[in-house]
Amino acid sequence: MKVLKKIWVPVLIAIILIAFGGAVYYQKAVVPKKEIDKKAGITSGKLDDYITLGEYKGLSCEVTQDDIDESIKEETQTYTEVDREAKEGDCVEITYTGYVDGEKDKNISQSNCELYVGQEESLYAEFTNAVVGHKAGDKVEYQAKDTDDINYVAEKDSDYTGKNVKFTLKLVSVSEEETEDVTDKWVKDNYNEDYGISTVKEFYKWNEDYVLENKKSDLWQSAVDNATMNGYPQEMYDSVKEEFDSDAAYYADSYGITVDEYLYDFSGYTEESLQEEYLNEVKSNLVMWKIVEKENLTASSSEIEDKYEELYADCGYDNVEEMKKDYTDKEIEEAVLLDKAMDVVYDNANITKSYSLPK
Secondary structure (H helix, E strand, C coil): CCCCCCCCHHHHHHHHHHHHCCCCCCCCCCCCHHHHHHHCCCCCCCHHHHEECCCCCCCEEEEEHHHHHHHHHHHHEEEEECCCCCCCCCEEEEEEEEEECCEEEEEEEEEEEEEECCCCCHHHHHHHHHHCCCCCCCEEEEECCCHHHHHHHCCCCCCCCCCCEEEEEEEEEEEEEEECCCCHHHHHHHHHHHHCCCCHHHHHHHHHHHHHHHHHHHHHHHHHHHCEECCCCHHHHHHHHHHHHHHHHHHHHHHCCCHHHHHHHHCCCCHHHHHHHHHHHHHHHHHHHHHHHHHCCCCCHHHHHHHHHHHCCCCCCCCHHHHHCCCCHHHHHHHHHHHHHHHHHHHCCEEEEECCCCC
């Protein structure tokens, strides 16, 4: 199901980042031009010094039948354990143990790893290919050949050049793909409590809305790409970096690894791509503020309260009052303005819909 993970306070940014394609956007509504720099937290220079909007209205995107079908598949696809040999399309649970020159290496060993036959990359693809034709309980030996492939499954990159690396693969279970039968009862049992939908028709409409919301992210990134950033306020960059790194530290701690391991090994960043991520968020932030100014966007007190109601559960709180202990109205105003800036881009886009919903 499409449910956001429970988060701590700094990770509210992650919700916005995931939903809208890459930026930290919160600030109080702006009306007078002289206030824009202060409200955006810019103390050196002016907003206009740093960002020039490109095309943000009249952008184009297409919603296809594949988009809709894939969303529905994500919701209705399940896997049921079976007692037979593994084959293409199955989900296999594997415990693999790596040996370097005959010695066990914990860095390249993992228990109960779920992989999908025909959908993996690098060494995981080799592992799944190796267990095809085998049943749960079988063990398979695999001789690794490429150090880059080996590091694909390693907790931390190491130099395996010239070393004899073998894996013992134990096939723990085999599960085959099944598709849920979408009925009013199934929808009500699985979606009514969290999403308030209880019929087949509502379920398909909910999936359509989900896909369209994702397209909003694509359109926003296009608006960001079309803008020109002429440098950036250092204080905004520092704030973005601090928030991003705080999120990384939180997730690293939850996985029991270091921040560097989380960023570079687990998430696949390089120093260069991480810097690009920071700068993209800064640019998105500047674009958002410029649209807020140009479109004269504001956030009312009732909209702020509505946003608390919308976010508190996804942020891991039991009620709005608990959330208000950790967040200020100012922060939630910023979230409201994010929505409005995104809506300006989306509502003025040319969206081609080439699909039909199931009956």
